[in-house]
Amino acid sequence: MSNNVLAFAESRGGDLRRAALEAVTAARAIADVRGGAVHAILFGAPGIGAHAPRLGAHGADSVIVVEHAAFAQNNPEAVAATIAAHMGRGYGALICPASATGKDIAPRVAAKLQVPVASDAVAMTANAASITVTHPGYTGKILQTLTLTATPAVVSVRPGSFLPKENAKAGAVEVLAPVGDPAASRVKVTETATGNTAKLDLGEAPVIISGGRGLKEAANFTLVEELAAAFGNAAVGATRAVTDDGWRPHADQIGQTGRLVSPDLYIACGISGAIQHLAGMRTSKTIVAINKDKEAPIFKIADYGIVGDVLEILPVLTAAVKQAKASG
Amino acid sequence: MKIAVCIKRVPDMDVRFKIAPSGTAVDESGLKFDISDFDGYAVEAALQIREKLNAGEVVVISLGPDVVQETLRKAMSMGADRAVQLKAETIPADSYAIATALAAELQGGGYDLILFGRMSIDTAHGATGAMTAELLGLPVVNAISKLEFDGGTAKMRRELEGAYELVECALPAVVTIDEGIARPRYPSLKGIMAAKKKPLEIRPAQLAEPRLVLDAMALPPERSAGRIIGEGSAVVPELVRLLKEEAKVL
Numbered sequence: 037m038s039n040n041v042l043a044f045a046e047s048r049g050g051d052l053r054r055a056a057l058e059a060v061t062a063a064r065a066i067a068d069v070r071g072g073a074v075h076a077i078l079f080g081a082p083g084i085g086a087h088a089p090r091l092g093a094h095g096a097d098s099v100i101v102v103e104h105a106a107f108a109q110n111n112p113e114a115v116a117a118t119i120a121a122h123m124g125r126g127y128g129a130l131i132c133p134a135s136a137t138g139k140d141i142a143p144r145v146a147a148k149l150q151v152p153v154a155s156d157a158v159a160m161t162a163n164a165a166s167i168t169v170t171h172p173g174y175t176g177k178i179l180q181t182l183t184l185t186a187t188p189a190v191v192s193v194r195p196g197s198f199l200p201k202e203n204a205k206a207g208a209v210e211v212l213a214p215v216g217d218p219a220a221s222r223v224k225v226t227e228t229a230t231g232n233t234a235k236l237d238l239g240e241a242p243v244i245i246s247g248g249r250g251l252k253e254a255a256n257f258t259l260v261e262e263l264a265a266a267f268g269n270a271a272v273g274a275t276r277a278v279t280d281d282g283w284r285p286h287a288d289q290i291g292q293t294g295r296l297v298s299p300d301l302y303i304a305c306g307i308s309g310a311i312q313h314l315a316g317m318r319t320s321k322t323i324v325a326i327n328k329d330k331e332a333p334i335f336k337i338a339d340y341g342i343v344g345d346v347l348e349i350l351p352v353l354t355a356a357v358k359q360a361k362a363s364g
Numbered sequence: 365m366k367i368a369v370c371i372k373r374v375p376d377m378d379v380r381f382k383i384a385p386s387g388t389a390v391d392e393s394g395l396k397f398d399i400s401d402f403d404g405y406a407v408e409a410a411l412q413i414r415e416k417l418n419a420g421e422v423v424v425i426s427l428g429p430d431v432v433q434e435t436l437r438k439a440m441s442m443g444a445d446r447a448v449q450l451k452a453e454t455i456p457a458d459s460y461a462i463a464t465a466l467a468a469e470l471q472g473g474g475y476d477l478i479l480f481g482r483m484s485i486d487t488a489h490g491a492t493g494a495m496t497a498e499l500l501g502l503p504v505v506n507a508i509s510k511l512e513f514d515g516g517t518a519k520m521r522r523e524l525e526g527a528y529e530l531v532e533c534a535l536p537a538v539v540t541i542d543e544g545i546a547r548p549r550y551p552s553l554k555g556i557m558a559a560k561k562k563p564l565e566i567r568p569a570q571l572a573e574p575r576l577v578l579d580a581m582a583l584p585p586e587r588s589a590g591r592i593i594g595e596g597s598a599v600v601p602e603l604v605r606l607l608k609e610e611a612k613v614l
């Protein structure tokens with residue numbers, strides 16, 4: 037078995053995703069225990085290889101660059117086929133981000149290699165023979181410890197759990213040709229659209245400002261967006277009550293049947309704190325809640341709760357955050 | 365259109381779980397079980413396709429011990445035509461092993477469309493659908509929130525973090541279903557009666573050797589109790605101070 041670890045360096049629209057750096061960081065930890073090297077594999081339209089140095093800076097000894105015009109859009113079949121074939125060179129493990137894209141790729145590759153996959157790891161340890169992960173299940177209410185005895189081990193790591201660490205390595209570029217013709221994939225992505233007006237998205241943002249039915253109407257989400265803009269590093273989330281009513285796109289929904297997030301700071305605005313919502317955000321590092329009902333369940337898990345009218349408080353908070361940011 | 369939907373029996377999540385003495389299972393006493401959330405959406409999506417085309421068949425498949433028959437009957441009471449139980453007394457934690465058994469059943473079944481949930485709500489790996497597709501040599505589109513047909517081509521929408529993709533794929537195909545597609549219907553009394561007479565076949569599951577092993581289950585650490593710092597916009601300066609000095613997130 038090889039001690040080398042391959043990391044899937046996710047990109048979208050020609051940009052490296054933060055999740056790519058997290059996958060490399062997680063891969064580095066395993067390779068260091070085993071005395072192996074980290075290779076990052078990066079797909080994209082011609083030019084994507086320009087991001088190789090950033091992967092090197094975060095611990096990739098080499099960067100396998102696979103460029104093709106048909107990689108301008110996500111192309112899961114060709115990506116999975118190319119990774120699976122490349123794994124034949126001998127790797128002990130493959131690490132993918134547990135993002136929508138990474139969770140699409142990991143099981144495809146695992147099945148091609150006839151091994152299981154452990155998804156959404158929030159912690160990981162390795163020895164020479166196996167990898168053990170902590171995997172939150174049962175809507176985050178139970179932590180499962182799972183050991184992968186198959187080789188190679190395929191793992192996806194939850195965004196925000198393995199923070200990107202600078203660790204300068206060579207990042208030597210190796211160009212690889214895709215397997216088959218990526219333009220002939222049976223699954224075709226015809227368009228990728230950004231539903232969220234905020235620049236950062238839920239998978240990446242260290243701060244999430246989330247709104248619920250307490251905002252009263254869709255138009256009032258501008259107050260949430262303005263607070264997100266004041267932070268500068270924030271994304272906007274929502275409850276199912278809000279996505280059901282079409283105030284926000286479904287992609288913004290946080291919870292049991294939406295996205296699972298654990299940002300540094302989560303601000304819940306006019307959200308009751310239903311158990312299905314908490315399932316998606318309870319692992320956030322700091323939680324702030326604004327709700328007019330002091331009995332709302334969200335206050336049971338909020339580090340800082342403010343009782344009051346969210347429509348009145350948000351503009352004041354936005355101004356105060358702007359001021360705090362300006363004064364450094 | 366012949367549609368298969370793979371459904372999993374899971375406990376109701378709206379409880380405080382206890383770990384069984386074995387340390388590798390939840391204590392099932394007092395738990396209620398039902399179709400996994402996303403699998404319910406998948407059953408509903410399949411029924412709507414059959415209703416729209418006014419033709420076709422919806423077959424539900426579940427792997428597990430005899431208790432999964434209850435889950436299969438529930439899907440048939442919603443409207444599925446027939447069911448298959450892949451019988452296994454102990455189910456591995458290994459999604460590849462599960463996928464192998466499902467693929468063996470689906471192979472040669474003549475399905476135009478095979479639906480899965482985006483992930484099971486309990487073990488939550490979200491792997492089984494894609495793996496089954498690979499084993500069958502079929503294309504797969506994961507986590508879709510919209511599904512339409514244009515001749516023999518499925519047109520879908522797939523949610524990403526803060527974005528979405530529009531995806532096309534020719535049938536036959538495997539598709540895993542996210543929320544947003546359709547809320548599952550409640551079985552009618554007539555549906556419940558009819559389901560009792562619908563065919564439910566039982567076959568042994570052909571499981572592969574598990575290589576993903578569950579070592580332990582634990583409850584996550586409790587969050588420290590919440591704290592209300594005050595009322596109204598007057599406390600905003602105090603909040604900002606706490607975010608800066610205590611939480612260090614500003």
Ligand SMILES: Cc1cc2nc3c(=O)[nH]c(=O)nc-3n(C[C@H](O)[C@H](O)[C@H](O)COP(=O)(O)OP(=O)(O)OC[C@H]3O[C@@H](n4cnc5c(N)ncnc54)[C@H](O)[C@@H]3O)c2cc1C
Nearest residue numbers: 248249250275276277291292293294306308313328345346
């Ligand atoms: C199977 C299933 C899956 C689900 N999955 C999810 C999921 O993934 N994500 C999710 O979010 N939900 C999910 N839900 C729904 C969940 O149960 C709740 O219905 C939902 O989270 C409630 O959203 P909310 O907090 O916006 O609305 P509400 O519960 O209506 O709460 C609104 C809150 O706003 C407060 N409020 C009102 N006016 C003001 C004001 N002026 N200022 C301040 N506060 C105010 C109220 O006091 C109240 O607490 C799911 C439900 C089921 C059954």
Ligand SMILES: Cc1cc2nc3c(=O)[nH]c(=O)nc-3n(C[C@H](O)[C@H](O)[C@H](O)COP(=O)(O)OP(=O)(O)OC[C@H]3O[C@@H](n4cnc5c(N)ncnc54)[C@H](O)[C@@H]3O)c2cc1C
Nearest residue numbers: 370389427428457459480481483484487488489490491492
């Ligand atoms: C009754 C029962 C009890 C179990 N008890 C335990 C236990 O105590 N400990 C433990 O570790 N594991 C247990 N398992 C096994 C485990 O929960 C899963 O079956 C296995 O881990 C695969 O789940 P996954 O998270 O990879 O599924 P995912 O890949 O997240 O599931 C995705 C989709 O695959 C389909 N699917 C998944 N499983 C099945 C199935 N069995 N039948 C039909 N379709 C399916 C569904 O459409 C589902 O939405 C049990 C399973 C069952 C059915």
